[in-house]
Amino acid sequence: MAKYFTLSSILFVAALVVAGCSDQEKQQAAGGAGAARPPSPVSVVIMKKSVQPLTTILSGRAEAVQSADIRPQIGGVIKEVSFREGGFVKAGDLLYKIDDATYVASVEEAKAALEKAEASVPSAAANVQRYERLANTGATQKDYETAQATLLEAQASVAQARATLQTAKINLAFTEIRAPFDGVTSATNYSIGNLVTAGQADALMTLRKINPIYIKLNESSVNLLRLRAAIAAGNLKNNAGDVDKADIRLTMEDGTEYPSVGKIDMSEMAVSTTTGTVSIRTLFDNPQNLILPGMYVRATITVGEENGFAIPQRAGSRNAEGFLTAKFVNADNKVETRTFASSKLSGNNWLVTDNVKDGDKLIVDGFQWIGDGATVKPIPSEVDAKGLVIQQAPATEAPKS
Incomplete structure (x- = not known):
């Protein structure tokens, strides 16, 4: 069935639409008035000239400081590894032990050779003394000189045998490889049972x-x-x-x-x-x-x-020419960028001497989202040794009497 609208019904609906539009315009106007943003808060430090490093x-x-590649000075089979890899040792501590059986035998053999050589010296000396007494009784000068030569040979044999014994003892001592100084050990390249040789190219380990x-x-x-x-x-x-x-x-x-x-x-x-x-x-x-x-x-x-002004590194940047720049708050609480032609490193700060004076307010936080000319609300702060911004507590008013 068709529906019919009277003139009064149409006028009533139109009045409702106009009223709704009027209320919406009022709300938008009210919202626009409330959208005016207050000055952005920024953390600032007060500049003060002082002596800076x-x-x-x-x-x-x-x-x-010291590093030594440890190598054997004699040949043999490793019998013992006496250090903890990666551990610390003192000078003189045992590092490796090489099988010493043959070197002990060499020492004993050298001792016997020395004793034999020493035994021939007294008889040779007695012959020299005898020919000296018989010099005027028919003994020839040649016999006397021969006895002297025999004594010298016997003494030389003793010296040679003594040196051989000393060498044998040194080689025996080399079977114990000890730390030349205090240090930390590396991993060992050789283990028990490995054969090593004197002066080999590969190091047993490294001491540092x-x-x-x-x-x-x-x-x-x-x-x-x-x-x-x-x-x-x-x-x-x-x-x-x-x-x-x-x-x-x-x-x-x-x-x-x-x-x-x-x-x-x-x-x-x-x-x-x-x-x-x-x-x-x-x-x-x-x-x-x-x-x-x-x-x-x-x-x-x-x-x-x-003597200069310290600008924390977090507050500075470099322009296209490579000069240091930083943002400050002027007397009208507006942002301005300053450029410094000369700056020097001072710990976590840049040290400058021009284009700044005592009492200037340097922005150290919050400047990333504001541009020059913007009105801001400066909040006194300080930057600690780690470069973190710490806002200062507001000063409390004295109680009224």
């Missing part, structure tokens, strides 16, 4: 001394010249005035800081023709054996001090 970071690898331990670094010859020139010009406040006496700290492979401070032990007096670097060998105490040969580390060398 100047540092340089180099990569390097650990090397043993790792306390103290060397850290070998490579520094650009250009940077090294710049540092030395700065110290000579008095730009760096270095007590000794010498880069070679600078303190060195290590960062381990897992990012932890090594507890001990090291010193430069030796610098090569030549520049590599292939890399343009100078080899620097540093020395660190390693009582807990935390550093092992071959381990990769990063060394931070303190080369002096300079």
Whole structure:
């Protein structure tokens, strides 16, 4: 059945539609007014000029202070392996024992030969004395000289036999292979029952001394010249005035800081023709054996001090020209980017001396999503030694009396 709408019904529906549209427009207007965003909060640190250390970071690898490939000095069959592979030994500790049966026999044989040689000396000496007494009773000079020669031969035989005995004793001692210094052992390449020879090419094992331990670094010859020139010009406040006496700290492979401070032990007096670097060998105490040969580390060398402003590395970036840039909050609480033509490394900071003054507010967190000219709300903060931002607690007002 067809449906019919009266004029009054149509007017009523139209009135409802108009009322709904009016309410929707009001809600949108109210929402638009509430969408005005407040200033973005950013963490800032207050800049203050102070004396900061100047540092340089180099990569390097650990090397043993002493390393020796242990080889036998006599031949024979290995009878005993007396060390724990990968363990620590003291100087003089037994490492290997070679079967000594034939060397013991050689010592006994040499002793007997020495005794025989010594037994011939008294009779030869007596003949010389007898011919001396008979010199005026018809004994010829030739007989006397022959007796003297016989005595000398007997004495020489004794010396030879004594040397042979000493050699036999040395060879017997070589059947015990002992550690030449304190160190850590490698895996053994030979086991019980293996035959070894004197002076063989293959080492039985390797012994390394790792306390103290060397850290070998490579520094650009250009940077090294710049540092030395700065110290000579008095730009760096270095007590000794010498880069070679600078303190060195290590960062381990897992990012932890090594507890001990090291010193430069030796610098090569030549520049590599292939890399343009100078080899620097540093020395660190390693009582807990935390550093092992071959381990990769990063060394931070303190080369002096300079008066300037410290910009945390997390707050800085580099522009297309390679200059350091950082964002600050100006007096109107608006963001502005500053560029620094000169910057130097100072631990986890960049040290600058221009385009900044005491009291300036450096943005250290929250700047990633804001641009220059944006209004922000600065929140006083500080950056700890690990580069983490810590917001300062707001100052509490004194109670009113």
